[in-house]
Amino acid sequence: MAGKLKAPTGRYGGKSAQERQAERRRRFLDAGLQLFGDSPGYRATTVAALSEAAGLSTRQFYEEFRNLEDVLAALHLQVNDWAEEAALSALAEADGRPVDERTTAAFRAYAANVTGDPRRLRIAFVEIIGVSPRLERQRLARRSRWIDFICGEADAAADRGEAAPRDYRVAAAAFIGSVNGLLHDWSSGWVDATLDEVVDELVQLLLGVLRPVWWRVERT
Structure with missing residues (x-):
């Protein structure tokens, strides 16, 4: 035989x-x-x-590959992996610094990585949208991973007394939605601002999540 x-x-x-x-x-x-x-x-x-x-x-x-969707799926994960590695590297370099410096360093590294090549930006925020239920599940799963990333850093900062002690999942999800929406609109030319201005705005938004007004008032 x-x-x-x-x-x-x-x-x-x-x-x-x-x-x-x-x-x-x-x-x-x-x-x-x-x-x-x-x-x-x-x-x-x-x-x-x-x-x-x-x-x-x-x-x-x-x-x-089975089809072109498999290629897009692999690229979407790769782009997110690159950005996560950049953020983790920045956090490692900022180890021991105050939370505002760590937050700024990590997000700037993320933004520089994902926007440094316009093709990565389009893969992550434009081409992946609305392709199929499978890729939508992948996109949301990766978003959940970013939410876990933010919550882990926020909880650690709260343990050090540098951030408000609370459940950060909803706030982190809102922030990730803001990042996705604003970077998508900026890449499409709809937002009349420089990338530095966009990043600065998002950093301030994240710091506001970590240090809300009510918490700062309680500490004074």
Whole structure:
């Protein structure tokens, strides 16, 4: 009886089969970042166009992904991972500093990362919207992760006496909604302000969440 075919495992061109597969996947994702995040956008891109941009075949595409939505899903997670790594790095560098300095450093690092490449901004705040129930679940799950991130920092600041002791989940969700909405509108050209002005406004909003007026009055 004929045996089941196995994927090649030998080395070719100095690279293993796993390394070649990872390289192909990266080339498809790089092409997706360009086409989805710039022109023509996710909805106007075809598998053939993406494969051509990656310098690979459509057959190779279907060996890595089921469809273009899989590429967009992977890019959305990658963009968020990059931004989270930037925020965590900034927090580590600001370790031991007051909460306002830590908050400012972390959010500025996040904003610089996600807006430093306009393609990332479009992936995170424009192209992901309204694609499918699956991607909407992914988007909300990632938003929930950002809410947990903020709540963790807020609770730690409250334990140090630097922020109001309270449940931050609703406030964090409201802040994340403000970030998503404002950065989306700014990237679309609807908000007449510089990125620094937008970031400053969002930082002040977050500091207001951590240090509301009622808490500052109680401490005086």
